[in-house]
Amino acid sequence: MYDLEGVLGPSIMQFVERHVRSLLTWDILVFFHRNPDAVLDAAGLASRLGRRVEELEPEIEALSAGRILQSAGGLIRYKPTPELREIIGGFVDACQDRGRRLALIALVLHKINPQDSV
Secondary structure: OOOHHHHHOHHHHHHHHHHOOOHHHHHHHHHHHHOOOOEEEHHHHHHHHOOOHHHHHHHHHHHHHOOOEEEEOOEEEEOOOHHHHHHHHHHHHHHHOHHHHHHHHHHHHHHHOOOOOO
């Protein structure tokens, strides 16, 4: 078994386990981390990510419940706590390194399809 925690670190592992439900969640997190002042409706976010609104809605709800996004009046904004913002920054940084990105992909795919071993 690949040592994902050794590659990613415990805080990123815990963050992914708790908040990253899918590769779409990953895309939303990266988008908002790179555009922290963006305030969009679901259609605007869908357009930016090349997705359908229906695909985004459950992910937005989960990230809002996790206190990463704030959704009010049809508008979505990035509102993590300072601690979560730092961890998300580590997650986004990990996406830039090939080895760490592959470990993240393996972890997320294992969450989606747990019968496959990592």
